[in-house]
Amino acid sequence: MAELSVGAAVGEGFALIRRSPATVLIWGLAQVGLAAVVFTLLSPVYIAMFEAFRAGAAGGGPEALQSMNPAVMQTQGLSYILDLFEVGVASVMYCAAYRAVLHPDQSQFGYLRVGMPELYVGALLIGGYMAFFIGLLVIALVVGIVVGIFAVMHLVAVAIVLGVAAAIAVIVAAVYLALRFSLIGPMIVEDGKFHFEDAWALTRGHVLQLLMVALVLLLVVIAAEIVLGIVFVALGVGGLAVLAGGLGSNLPTFFQQPPGAVFARLSPLLVAAALIWIPVAGGMNAILLTPWARVYRELRPTDVSATFA
Secondary structure (H helix, E strand, C coil), X not given: CCCCCHHHHHHHHHHHHHHCHHHHHHHHHXXXXXXXXXXXXXXXXXXXXXXXXXXXXXXXHHHHHHCCHHHHHHHHHHHXXXXXXXXXXXXXXXXXXXXXXXXXXXXXXXXXXXXXHHHHHHHHHHHHHHHHHHHHHHHHHHHHHHHHHHHHCCCHHHHHHHHHHHHHHHHHHHHHHHHHCCCHHHHHHHHCCCCHHHHHHHCCCCHHHHHHHHHHXXXXXXXXXXXXXXXXXXXXXXXXXXXXXXXXXXXXXXXXCCHHHHHHHHHHHHHHHHHHHHHHHHHHHHHHXXXXXXXXXXXXXXXXXXXXX
């Protein structure tokens, strides 16, 4: 059985940041740039909703709130397109991170590509989400019926214990399945093919180590969120204090301006936040995604084409 180093897997993203910071910045720039495009497209809709909401709150009556309906419907329509767009961006980023580990010679454009591997990974993300949602719905329905029967029989304690046990079992099963299939993405980037059975076989006997990798990455995310939360709160509070001429009574006055003027005044603050987020987004992609490609690289057979033919 191949050996798996948890430390080496977790450190792969940090090694990539040191080895190729330009690649990480390209990833962050691509994500932030696309987010800026989406924000630009949706900002007129949000401004219209904000104006209608403020008019209603100021005593404009139901008619003012009803004027939000076209903007709300437009947002709902765009949300489906944006969901697919986000899946596409995510699949491109996933494949780029895996490619940086598995095919380091393909470094053009920061390993970013749009091809069949990206299409397959996107389909995998959508299929995985649908399978999880449907499975969770079926389990919740069955457990709800059973728990309801015990509750009707006045066995409330049994119903509570059963509900809690079922919730824990679902979480454990979901984590287990996710770990067993966690290497499908890197395997797709390796040769452009799906390998469900091969991924299941390759992770056999390594679930505990994979769980350790996931837990360490979770701790990294929590630590990063704490630090970033402090930074962005400080930036936001300080920036608003400067733009509004102070906090307190000045802040409500600042937001009483027309929404377009508020967005224009906030634009330097948004630009500063975007510039900070570029290396953060690229770095988090490297830290969270490349470990799974490193795991696959350590566990894969020497002759991949012969074994996975």
